[in-house]
Amino acid sequence: MSPGATDAEVVPLARPSFGPAEVQAVADALASGWVAGQGPRGAALEEAVAARLGAAHAVAVSSCTAALHLALAALGVGPGDEVVVADYTYPATGHAVLFCGATPVFADVRPDTWTVDPAAVAAAITPRTVGIIAVDAFGQCADYDELGALARRSGLFLVADAAAGIGARYRERPAGVLADVTCFSLHARKGITSGEGGLVVTDDAALAATVRSRSSFGVRPAYERERGAELEVPVFETLGWNYKLSDLQAAVALVQLGRLDELLAVRAARAERYRRGLADQTGVTAPVVGEGRDHAWQSYVVTLDPDVPRAAVARHLRRSGVQCSIGTFASHLQPVYRSPARCAVSADCFARHLAVPMHAELTEAQVDRVLEVLADAVAGARAGEAG
Numbered sequence: 001m002s003p004g005a006t007d008a009e010v011v012p013l014a015r016p017s018f019g020p021a022e023v024q025a026v027a028d029a030l031a032s033g034w035v036a037g038q039g040p041r042g043a044a045l046e047e048a049v050a051a052r053l054g055a056a057h058a059v060a061v062s063s064c065t066a067a068l069h070l071a072l073a074a075l076g077v078g079p080g081d082e083v084v085v086a087d088y089t090y091p092a093t094g095h096a097v098l099f100c101g102a103t104p105v106f107a108d109v110r111p112d113t114w115t116v117d118p119a120a121v122a123a124a125i126t127p128r129t130v131g132i133i134a135v136d137a138f139g140q141c142a143d144y145d146e147l148g149a150l151a152r153r154s155g156l157f158l159v160a161d162a163a164a165g166i167g168a169r170y171r172e173r174p175a176g177v178l179a180d181v182t183c184f185s186l187h188a189r190k191g192i193t194s195g196e197g198g199l200v201v202t203d204d205a206a207l208a209a210t211v212r213s214r215s216s217f218g219v220r221p222a223y224e225r226e227r228g229a230e231l232e233v234p235v236f237e238t239l240g241w242n243y244k245l246s247d248l249q250a251a252v253a254l255v256q257l258g259r260l261d262e263l264l265a266v267r268a269a270r271a272e273r274y275r276r277g278l279a280d281q282t283g284v285t286a287p288v289v290g291e292g293r294d295h296a297w298q299s300y301v302v303t304l305d306p307d308v309p310r311a312a313v314a315r316h317l318r319r320s321g322v323q324c325s326i327g328t329f330a331s332h333l334q335p336v337y338r339s340p341a342r343c344a345v346s347a348d349c350f351a352r353h354l355a356v357p358m359h360a361e362l363t364e365a366q367v368d369r370v371l372e373v374l375a376d377a378v379a380g381a382r383a384g385e386a387g
């Protein structure tokens with residue numbers, strides 16, 4: 001923020017859209033006496049998510065990271081296994097593989113959609129590969145037809161990391177029914193949010209039951225146990241975690257899910273305004289929407305030309321009260337993975353992408369201001385603005 005800019009003048013990168021319905025839902029949950037996880041609001045959320053997406057099962061959990069960990073654990077991933085992972089992603093995707101003691105093998109992404117390149121996935125498969133994790137980059141679906149066919153041919157599972165993908169569609173089908181298991185995030189910067197949270201969505205009843213149980217120490221929900229006539233003493237047979245979504249959060253997420261279309265429509269309109277505004281802008285390229293995709297616009301990420309120094313552009317934006325960030329990460333470059341992979345496209349995206357404000361509270365005037373400041377920032381950065 002510039003020394004003179006007030007909070008009111010700052011255009012935030014992300015901002016949740018909460019109204020009276022969310023406030024009322026929290027008040028109702030507080031008054032109900034049940035605020036822990038896997039209560040009635042969690043169950044209602046799961047039912048509503050499954051119905052909205054046309055999937056058989058949804059399980060509400062504490063984050064998308066937890067959702068990914070649970071999905072992989074339920075799929076039986078363990079030491080010695082390799083999982084092919086889209087390289088350009090928040091490192092939660094690769095971390096989930098590490099949590100299972102397995103090895104993430106990173107595959108490069110397409111230069112247009114930034115989703116995993118099916119040819120790179122095919123090339124990364126070895127006799128130790130057990131599955132594939134595709135990522136819906138910033139709210140745009142991966143190539144699920146090609147990836148699904150490859151997975152079936154190779155006897156692998158296909159997990160969709162749709163952390164940013166709620167509301168996205170691929171060839172008329174929603175994110176949530178495009179892979180064996182789909183993991184969504186309800187984090188504050190996502191299309192719908194409960195602050196933190198996640199969802200595991202699948203048509204596989206046994207897998208959903210395992211995920212639900214292992215999100216709660218491997219035992220039946222306390223809410224159900226406490227309501228039976230008999231005293232039920234749980235037995236801990238399998239290792240589980242405490243990955244439950246609280247009913248307070250579920251209450252908020254349920255309201256947000258009901259508003260999904262309204263929130264998506266604002267994001268899409270703002271993305272269109274950015275697209276038009278960037279059409280004649282030199283030094284900056286607008287994001288590309290791939291064939292057959294409806295983008296959910298979780299983030300709006302532009303690509304700077306190689307001769308435009310990103311740090312200088314970001315500094316100018318921030319000093320002018322326009323928040324911005326990198327796109328996301330080239331996983332193979334993160335030291336934690338000690339990865340031998342080379343993913344040139346992902347590395348280039350990691351270096352040149354810039355996320356500008358995108359959320360459902362963003363006004364048209366704010367988009368215009370971002371475009372104006374961005375144009376100045378690029379011109380200044382190119383001219384060698386020292387900052």
Ligand SMILES: Cc1ncc(COP(=O)(O)O)c(C=O)c1O
Nearest residue numbers: 063064065089090092163185187
């Ligand atoms: C692609 C991707 N996967 C996973 C995550 C982790 O989500 P959460 O914060 O809900 O754990 C994120 C978060 O930004 C993400 O972008």
